[in-house]
Amino acid sequence: MSAAEPVIEVRQLDAFYGRRRILHGVDFQVMPGEIRVIMGASGSGKSTLLRHLIGLQRPHAGSVRILGTDVAKAGPAEMLALRRRLGVSFQGGALITSMSVGENVALPLREHTRLDENTIRIMSRLKLEVVNLGGFQDLMPSQLSGGMVKRAALARAIVMDPKLLFFDEPSAGLDPVVSAELDELILKLRDALRMTIVVVTHELDSALKIADTITVLDQGRILETGSSVSVQASNNERIQDLFHRRPRPVDVDVDEYLRRLTQEEL
Amino acid sequence: MSLALQLVWRLGKRSVDGVRGLGYAGALLVESLWFSVAGFRSGQTVRFAAVAEQMRQVGVDAVPIVALLSFTVGLMLGIQFVAALGDFGAESQVLMAVAKSVTREFGVLITGILIAGRSGSSFAARIGSMSVSQEVDALGVMGIDPVRYLAAPALLAMLVMLPVLTILANVMAILGAALYCAPVLDISPTVYIVQTLNLLEPGDIWQGLSKSVVFAVLITLVGVSTGFGVSGGAEGVGRATTRAVVYSISAIIVADMIFSFFLNR
Numbered sequence: 001m002s003a004a005e006p007v008i009e010v011r012q013l014d015a016f017y018g019r020r021r022i023l024h025g026v027d028f029q030v031m032p033g034e035i036r037v038i039m040g041a042s043g044s045g046k047s048t049l050l051r052h053l054i055g056l057q058r059p060h061a062g063s064v065r066i067l068g069t070d071v072a073k074a075g076p077a078e079m080l081a082l083r084r085r086l087g088v089s090f091q092g093g094a095l096i097t098s099m100s101v102g103e104n105v106a107l108p109l110r111e112h113t114r115l116d117e118n119t120i121r122i123m124s125r126l127k128l129e130v131v132n133l134g135g136f137q138d139l140m141p142s143q144l145s146g147g148m149v150k151r152a153a154l155a156r157a158i159v160m161d162p163k164l165l166f167f168d169e170p171s172a173g174l175d176p177v178v179s180a181e182l183d184e185l186i187l188k189l190r191d192a193l194r195m196t197i198v199v200v201t202h203e204l205d206s207a208l209k210i211a212d213t214i215t216v217l218d219q220g221r222i223l224e225t226g227s228s229v230s231v232q233a234s235n236n237e238r239i240q241d242l243f244h245r246r247p248r249p250v251d252v253d254v255d256e257y258l259r260r261l262t263q264e265e266l
Numbered sequence: 267m268s269l270a271l272q273l274v275w276r277l278g279k280r281s282v283d284g285v286r287g288l289g290y291a292g293a294l295l296v297e298s299l300w301f302s303v304a305g306f307r308s309g310q311t312v313r314f315a316a317v318a319e320q321m322r323q324v325g326v327d328a329v330p331i332v333a334l335l336s337f338t339v340g341l342m343l344g345i346q347f348v349a350a351l352g353d354f355g356a357e358s359q360v361l362m363a364v365a366k367s368v369t370r371e372f373g374v375l376i377t378g379i380l381i382a383g384r385s386g387s388s389f390a391a392r393i394g395s396m397s398v399s400q401e402v403d404a405l406g407v408m409g410i411d412p413v414r415y416l417a418a419p420a421l422l423a424m425l426v427m428l429p430v431l432t433i434l435a436n437v438m439a440i441l442g443a444a445l446y447c448a449p450v451l452d453i454s455p456t457v458y459i460v461q462t463l464n465l466l467e468p469g470d471i472w473q474g475l476s477k478s479v480v481f482a483v484l485i486t487l488v489g490v491s492t493g494f495g496v497s498g499g500a501e502g503v504g505r506a507t508t509r510a511v512v513y514s515i516s517a518i519i520v521a522d523m524i525f526s527f528f529l530n531r
Contacts, residue, residue, distance in 0.1 A: 054407045080309055083409035094404035096396075108408050112309065156408075 007196045013062035022048045024220045035197045037207040040217035087157030091169040093149035095141040102137025105156045127155040147178035167199045171206045291487040298421045301414040316419040324385045325427030336435035340442025364443040365462045369470040373436035378481040382514040386489035390510035393493025394503040417490045424482035432478040488514040
């Protein structure tokens with residue numbers, strides 16, 4: 001792959017949840033080595049976009065290419081090969097609760113490589129050191145604090161040295177100090193391991209600190225993509241609402257309102 | 267909407283949901299078996315360690331309770347048959363009645379119901395809580411197929427352990443009956459057991475064992491598919507667990523009746 005080719009290329013992606021349309025013709029590109037932050041209010045479709053990017057949902061219409069693989073057309077073998085090159089850190093960590101932290105981090109190595117036990121142990125401990133969890137490998141996920149769970153999940157996400165790392169809400173539910181530490185960690189990872197990183201967040205401070213570029217999603221449409229400075233300077237009203245924490249005006253459609261109140265149950 | 271229309275709507279929805287559930291369970295069965303046989307070719311090997319761990323949880327850990335309850339059921343059957351057949355002066359037929367009813371029906375049914383309560387519910391609860399906490403998604407994006415990792419080991423373990431537990435239940439139930447009936451019949455328990463062994467035909471044992479294989483499939487599929495279908499947080503997990511137990515026990519009993527009908531014609 002040449003350096004100029006995008007790592008992620010999404011074209012005209014539509015997504016539906018039941019009859020509700022979540023994404024409207026989204027175009028989205030991420031270049032290698034970039035830290036891209038996807039921002040948006042709750043319900044803006046950012047989680048749905050993420051689920052498409054990590055291959056949990058196949059596109060309904062439009063195309064999603066990740067690391068050169070078309071997710072819609074890839075067979076099981078291609079998807080597996082793609083997944084080995086992706087790392088995902090979920091919002092709640094999603095560590096397997098019946099396994100210790102060390103086993104969780106070692107899981108992808110155990111399943112996808114033929115390394116011997118010693119190598120696996122050393123490699124997974126190495127990654128725990130990277131996320132500052134050295135020595136915690138024998139604890140169970142339930143014994144960890146919120147910030148530690150996120151870091152352990154990050155260690156598991158990077159254990160296969162992925163080219164592309166996804167991070168869902170790194171700072172959700174964490175105190176400002178721990179959240180700032182995670183931001184540092186993300187920057188460190190990009191510089192040390194040369195990963196392309198996509199972070200989904202609604203935390204403004206954290207987004208501005210780590211992002212090379214920011215994509216703002218609103219109601220299933222991309223409002224703007226650009227460097228953090230240019231997005232901040234944008235004169236789009238919805239973006240300014242998001243950046244200045246202004247509540248949205250509530251439109252009231254009287255007919256629609258009355259219809260909702262009087263509609264019979266199905 | 268009128269009441270009649272609502273009823274029809276509900277009936278239709280239930281039917282569609284039912285058919286969808288059946289289809290999903292069928293797909294799970296096929297996929298699990300496929301991964302077990304040919305998964306290693308696509309990098310989705312079903313690990314022996316995972317199967318062994320499931321076998322311990324499903325089988326070995328259930329040994330005390332299966333042994334105890336089937337012993338008790340055997341004892342109860344002995345008491346009932348002695349009382350009922352005694353009315354006709356046919357106590358000597360107790361041996362035959364116990365031997366056939368235990369190996370054909372009660373051994374496998376008791377085991378099936380116990381394992382549905384123990385393991386069917388635990389499959390649903392474990393996989394359900396993993397779905398809720400995104401662990402199933404996490405497995406997926408790590409390139410570990412959730413069906414291969416969670417469903418296939420459970421199915422293989424059940425396919426091995428349910429017949430084994432059924433044999434244990436048969437032995438314990440006949441032992442229980444022997445302890446009560448032998449004194450009544452004026453023979454020693456050893457003689458009772460030897461006579462039982464002489465009476466039993468391989469077909470009796472096979473009838474129980476073939477049912478146990480079907481029960482294993484039913485319990486696993488119901489538990490695993492309700493687990494994967496969980497939505498709605500902790501409450502959803504609780505509902506799924508209850509549903510898994512009720513559905514799998516119902517499925518077992520209906521399947522048992524159908525089997526008995528066709529095997530004894």
